[in-house]
Amino acid sequence: MMRLSHLINADESDYNSTTSDEDDDSHQGSPIPDDANIFLSEVLDSLVRGIQLKSNPDFLILEINSSRYAYNMSLKEVNFNIVKAVFSLDPIKEATTTNVLSANNQVLGRLGMVVSNNIKSDDTMLDCLKAIQEYCEEQPALRAKVAQIIHYLYDKEFVSEEAIRMWHNELDDDSEWLKAPLQKLIEWLGQSSEGSSEEENDD
Template sequence: MYRASEIGLSRTAEFGPFTVIGNGTTVGNDSKISNSVIGEGCSIGSNVLIEGSYIWNKVTIEDGSKIRHAIVCDGVIVKSGAVLEPGVVLSFKVVIGEQFVVPAYSKVSLFQQPTVQDSDEELEYADSSSAVAEISPVSITAGMPDGDVISEAAQTHLGPSEVGNGGVGYIWSVCEGGREEEWRHSVAPIPAEKLAEITQATEDDLELSHQDGNILPPSGELMTNSIDSEDDNHEDSRDDSIYFEKEVEATFLRAVQENIKEDNVILEVNSLRLSYNMTSADCAGAIFYSMMKLAIETPHSSSSELQRNVAKVASTWQKLFKYYLPTLDEEIEVILKFEEICLESGKELSPLFSQILHFLYTKDVIQEEAILSWASEKEGADEADKIFVKQSESLIQWLKNAPEEESEEEE
């Protein structure tokens, strides 16, 4: 979760993952917010539930309200006990009455919905006698995001049949047959019945493709296409990895230059990870590459100075790096990445491989088990692949003997 400064949060409020709270926002007792973005200057009461939603600026959500997978624009007021079902969009300055339930996928605005016109030109030039519905007696200022006042006429114009008692707004209707497609354009999760339909359709398509494959005669052309497709997928994956690594490097360098906190860098890297569909190991490798590149590009005149650069960078960003090493597998991948760097882009680091690996071990970044597993995996490799294992032989032997020495001391 990311929280801006100058916010007021109750100690009993609960915040789930992937949540952002903007400046000047207050959250009352026992409210629960998860997977949501809350803008600036919002007032959220007690016992409020917000899930998977985007709440813009200066929004008031009173006690006991429930909002799931909705978009709420600036200046909206959701009165106590109101419920926004998944897919709802509330436009600027709308007021939802107490205990009112806004149906799923509804769009609510301060303005009445224009009726269907034969053409855009008719809609543009329609006069008061045309089929365009008149605008309700709401001031234009009230309909804009910067407006501060909703006219009294607007507040009294709507009854409970629209958006609840004391509410202000019109629920726009969906054209005939349109509601069936609303879920496609919503922030709400795909409805269970639609998901079942999609899954069934996919299974049917796969079954048909298998049947078609069985009746097709063996063909070299078919096999060639399959191989070409696999090659294309491999190239796409390779390109994604390169772009991802560059994005992470740019993010890391900006964090160094602007002194950005590690927690915020983690948020940015996580967003890149989701965008490129990468793993923790990919993130760790990209961050390690960025750290080593920074150490190399930092002025130095000897190997010892370069080693000090590496130690300084690794110590400064240890928390960020360690975040993406949840298991031994990721640690082993980083060692393999280090080998790759030393052989390709960072050959200047090659003579320092074992010293840097030992340093990472002493900083509890790389565990003993990861180093020994890496060495074990290299036992059957070609001699060319054992360069850094041989360079680290003394470290590996020391790690192997360390448990024996500890047990002897205990005896």
């Protein structure tokens, strides 16, 4: 970028067609990120800084909401990107199949309130699950443990049984890697629900 003083003193000869063409070429290979990607980057920065400084979760929520309004993100986009950002943090991103659940516990133990702040209905939980699906698909360690990750989120009450079932029913043929392990979780949830109903009837 030219200095302001140079722009003020420059004559027309400085702005020849060759320079313009070069400028155009230099920008063609660097697409401008859209607002959603910028928002995701800012959320990730906030979470990383929050962990490093041990920030109050309420402060992080306010910071993320400020970015939300700055980039005019819908609540659906906010939830989706918060989950993607959480699963992009180093402890989870760098996890192996042997320690992925420990990494989840480490991150969500610190940022659980930030994640759950807007994720309260089945629809918003569905957004959360879809974000996990999208991220896990490209991460072998997470992909191999996805059913256990969802089970963990269910146990910690981040997502409901109904949301998991809705998500499972919407999976298409391209998600075969996810359907089989999730089916086992669905069956377990069904057995768990039946056991709870029987206990209530006995009472």
